[in-house]
Amino acid sequence: MLTGIIGAMDIETDALKKLMTDTETKKISGIDFCRGKINGADAVVAVAGVGKVNAAVCAQSMILTYSPDMIINAGVAGGLDDSLKIGDIVVADKVAEHDMDTTPIGDPKGFISGLDTVYMECDKDITDALIAAAKELDGVNVLRGVIASGDQFICNDTERNRIKSEFNAAAAEMEGASIGHVSVMNSVPFGVLRSVSDCANGDSVTDYPTFAKKAAENSVKIILEFLKRRR
Numbered sequence: 001m002l003t004g005i006i007g008a009m010d011i012e013t014d015a016l017k018k019l020m021t022d023t024e025t026k027k028i029s030g031i032d033f034c035r036g037k038i039n040g041a042d043a044v045v046a047v048a049g050v051g052k053v054n055a056a057v058c059a060q061s062m063i064l065t066y067s068p069d070m071i072i073n074a075g076v077a078g079g080l081d082d083s084l085k086i087g088d089i090v091v092a093d094k095v096a097e098h099d100m101d102t103t104p105i106g107d108p109k110g111f112i113s114g115l116d117t118v119y120m121e122c123d124k125d126i127t128d129a130l131i132a133a134a135k136e137l138d139g140v141n142v143l144r145g146v147i148a149s150g151d152q153f154i155c156n157d158t159e160r161n162r163i164k165s166e167f168n169a170a171a172a173e174m175e176g177a178s179i180g181h182v183s184v185m186n187s188v189p190f191g192v193l194r195s196v197s198d199c200a201n202g203d204s205v206t207d208y209p210t211f212a213k214k215a216a217e218n219s220v221k222i223i224l225e226f227l228k229r230r231r
Contacts, residue, residue, distance in 0.1 A: 001230065004068030005045045005223060006058055008175050011216045012075035013045050016223060020045070028061045035066065041227040044068060048175060051151050052097070055175035059182040070126055071183050074193045074223050076215045077173035078154050078200030078208075080164045081143060085196065086211045087218055089134045090170045092147040092192035093127055094119040095177040098163045099150030109166050110148075112181065118167075119146070120180040126191035133225035134193070137218060145170030147192050149177035155204035163200075172200050195219040 007013040016038060017023075023036035035044040044066045048058035055073070062068060077090065084090070096110045096119050103109055110118040127144065134142040148169035154160055163169050176192035183190035195215035198207035 002042045002044060002066060002068045003227065003230070004062045004066065004071040005043055006048050006055065006062065006071060006073045006179055007075045008048055008050045008055065009075065010047055011213050012219060013047050015220045016045050026065070028065060029057050031058050031061060033062060033065065038227055039224065041230065043227065051174050052149060052178035056178040056182050059179045063182070063186045063188055068188065070123065070189045070191070071179060072126065072191045072193060072223065073176045073179045074219045075173070076197035076212050076219065077147065077171040077194035078198050078204060079171055079196035080160060080200055081145065081170040083141060084143065084170070084199070085141070086198065086207065087215055088141040088143065088196045089137070089218065089222065090143050090145060090147060090194045090196065091127055091130045091134060092122050092176060093144050094121050094146055095180040095192055096146060096148050096167045096169070097150060097177045097181070098148040098167055098169070098172065099152060115181070115184060120177065120184050122180065122191050123189035126189055129229060130191050130193050130222060130226055133222045133229060136225050137221060140218065143170050147171045147173065147176050147194060149173055149175060154200040155202065157201055160200045171196065193219055193222060
């Protein structure tokens, strides 16, 4: 079983790549795809770059080239749910694109034409397994909920509250829903995992650079536990 793993930044995937054996790297559309084994599990890992378009290109290239059995998008996010603190975990049960807006022609906010939905459902087995793996971490809260994506770094209460209200979202980031979008189009099971690096408020500009690396480490630990359980 081949697991595709996509992060937006090096800090979200470097630790995984360092553990890989029998590696082979291929560059597609400027993105390096590293295939090999992580503690015996077959995987292909890529750093997409930040934002929905980069993530979509990465996911589509991975699917067409490697035909993974599943795709997991892992990394950091801004926490929206009031119970979350820095370092806590959100595992998506569904994802949405919070900056998709065709409401002037009568669609609901976030509606994706073609898929004809606002929310894209994550694979339940993957989600359950990620949550079980996350619960192995000490001292962190693990939340299942909506993760909303858009091409914005959320760092003010106005946008934070809008996304919470419109999508009932637990976390906001910039890639997960576009990876979900591509995965649904290609009938590939997917999951989205996020560790909270900031709270998507006025403190985020300083919190994110301070805590992103530590938050990413939590995400990597969960992926490693997930892969161990799926071998």
